[in-house]
Amino acid sequence: MDAQKSAEGNARADADAAGNVAAAGAAGRHRRSEATRAAILEAARDRFAADGYERATIRAIARDAGIDPSMVMRYYGNKEGLFAAASEIDLRLPDLSGTPREEAGVRLVRHFLDRWEGDETLNALLRVSVTNAVGGERLQAVFRDQVAPVVAAVCPDPAQAPTRAALLASQVLGMALTRYVLKLPPAAALGHEEIVAWLAPSVQRYLTAEQP
Amino acid sequence: MDAQKSAEGNARADADAAGNVAAAGAAGRHRRSEATRAAILEAARDRFAADGYERATIRAIARDAGIDPSMVMRYYGNKEGLFAAASEIDLRLPDLSGTPREEAGVRLVRHFLDRWEGDETLNALLRVSVTNAVGGERLQAVFRDQVAPVVAAVCPDPAQAPTRAALLASQVLGMALTRYVLKLPPAAALGHEEIVAWLAPSVQRYLTAEQP
DNA sequence: CTTGTTGGTCAACGCTTGTTGGCAACGTTA
DNA sequence: TAACGTTGCCAACAAGCGTTGACCAACAAG
Known part of the structure; x- marks a missing residue:
């Protein structure tokens, strides 16, 4: 019953x-x-x-x-x-296969910022994932099923997509954590384009640079 | 009473x-x-x-x-x-004033990795901070009182230390989150030196690069 | 031997939680 | 009008939580 x-x-x-x-x-x-x-x-x-x-x-x-x-x-x-x-989420990531490879970092960081501030679902999933196993698995699935494929389209070797997606996750989720969850004052005070300018080169390197 | x-x-x-x-x-x-x-x-x-x-x-x-x-x-x-x-924590950050400025990123990333895996306290503080206000304030204090001063010693303008420390936090905490808390398989599978090689350049830029 | 302090257990308190089943009101269908 | 599924509220349950106070054993001081 x-x-x-x-x-x-x-x-x-x-x-x-x-x-x-x-x-x-x-x-x-x-x-x-x-x-x-x-x-x-x-x-x-x-x-x-x-x-x-x-x-x-x-x-x-x-x-x-x-x-x-x-x-x-x-x-x-x-x-x-x-x-x-x-907590069902569609990141609505842009298709990057038609754009110059060097723009991937900027476009993704900007997209994540917009997405995060326009939808409480992402914050809910992030907060819950830290203490709840089901949430963690769902967040994991998001990066596996939605992020990794997009990454695969721009990175040198598609086999590295999961690792590069995880590096992207570490920076993007880290900024979401410090800015929206922990609310560290300096992180919360940054403007959108400031964040893009700082983070995009890192993300770009995680996606397209040769293995260091 | x-x-x-x-x-x-x-x-x-x-x-x-x-x-x-x-x-x-x-x-x-x-x-x-x-x-x-x-x-x-x-x-x-x-x-x-x-x-x-x-x-x-x-x-x-x-x-x-x-x-x-x-x-x-x-x-x-x-x-x-x-x-x-x-959750009382001393990060025991190294004094970077005596070493070449370009090594700051590598040394800090390596230090954070060692520290995180040798002491459950850091994981406890991170997990708790996401849902508990007192924990959040304590983690905030760690970056304000321990990280920012070290950053101030290597960055161009000490007034930017809080912001640069927050950028450092976003990357370091982000990696801790994906690797130790969420345990994304690709992030958990990385070796120490692989992580250093990927993250150190980002951290280095957050600390010493001119404002983008 | 008594007395007081310390380290420790036990049973219970009040409260909040997720969860359940019964019951009333309403709109639809026949 | 009568029957019925849907929507909703109410009251209660068992379990688990943080927290408290009474009580006991060991041991040092007088």
């Missing part, structure tokens, strides 16, 4: 994340709950991003969403299911 | 951290508890490093140390006091 309920919750959440907008009108049934589901997801992302996994309680998330905690359970099964639904 | 007890616990812990070895023999009283205190601190560091602040429970730490949870309270006042005692 538990598994069934949980599975149903996840399945619906997955459908939402996949951009299932038509479903509301397509099926002849009442789908009035879509707004509630979205409110829960948004509140969950904010809380996970601000507090991490353990301190982001279902009660607090429900309060933010303006509904009862039991609704969260009905829609997402359990806390892990909620996090799984709230 | 709480404050008094807590203060006492911290005071003793501080004395320990300052390397108070002579006290055991100097004072004529029995200081049989020093071993227990040390066992608690070691267990606490391991647990904080492995689980983060919330999931590292006092009960689990006490179990690891082989004593009763209430002992932790008596010696360190409360959980925050325990963490404060367990």
Whole structure:
């Protein structure tokens, strides 16, 4: 019974994340709950991003969403299911195969900055990943499935893509950590283009330089 | 009463951290508890490093140390006091003023690597800092009080030291995050000297390059 | 031998957490 | 109108948490 309920919750959440907008009108049934589901997801992302996994309680998330905690359970099964639904991410990385190889660093750093500040999901995933195994695996999957392929297109030997993607991760996640999570004052004070100017050459080297 | 007890616990812990070895023999009283205190601190560091602040429970730490949870309270006042005692850190950064400026990057990256793998305290502080405010402030203080002064000695304009130290932090903490916390396979597989070869040029530039 | 201090255990407290099941209101369908 | 699935709230559960205070054994001081 538990598994069934949980599975149903996840399945619906997955459908939402996949951009299932038509479903509301397509099926002849009442789908009035879509707004509630979205409110829960948004509140969950904010809380996970601000507090991490353990301190982001279902009660607090429900309060933010303006509904009862039991609704969260009905829609997402359990806390892990909620996090799984709230942390689905598409980095929307640009295709770099059509642009000059030397611009890869600048474009990627700028893209990561924009992405990070326009979507609480990334912060949530980063904060949670540090203390929660499921989050860690998901973040790992992001770099394996989304970042590494893009890196493979610009680096000398595609076989080195995972390693170079990890080096990219170390610098990009490190800046996200110091700036958005730890909020070191000097890191938080930097402007976008300052960060790009400092970090891009490093990233560029991690992607395209010959093995040192 | 709480404050008094807590203060006492911290005071003793501080004395320990300052390397108070002579006290055991100097004072004529029995200081049989020093071993227990040390066992608690070691267990606490391991647990904080492995689980983060919330999931590292006092009960689990006490179990690891082989004593009763209430002992932790008596010696360190409360959980925050325990963490404060367990996360005191001296990076023991080398003095770079006597060495060639171009070696700063290599020496610092190598030093951070050695330090991180030889002491669970650093991992504990990093993991905790992501979800705990006190931890975050302490990590911030480390870079302000220990890293920035060393950076000031090698960078062109000492006024830029905080910013350059933050850039250094973004790369060094980023590597620690991907390698020791998230354990991205490609990052965990790198050898010491490989990491030095990749990261040192970046760090070197953050420290000594003209503003980009 | 008594007395006081120290190192330590034990059982319990109040609180918060994730999670569950019952029940009421509403809109749809027949 | 009657039946029904959906949406939602409420009250409660068991478990785990940090924390507390009473109590006990060992040992040094008088």
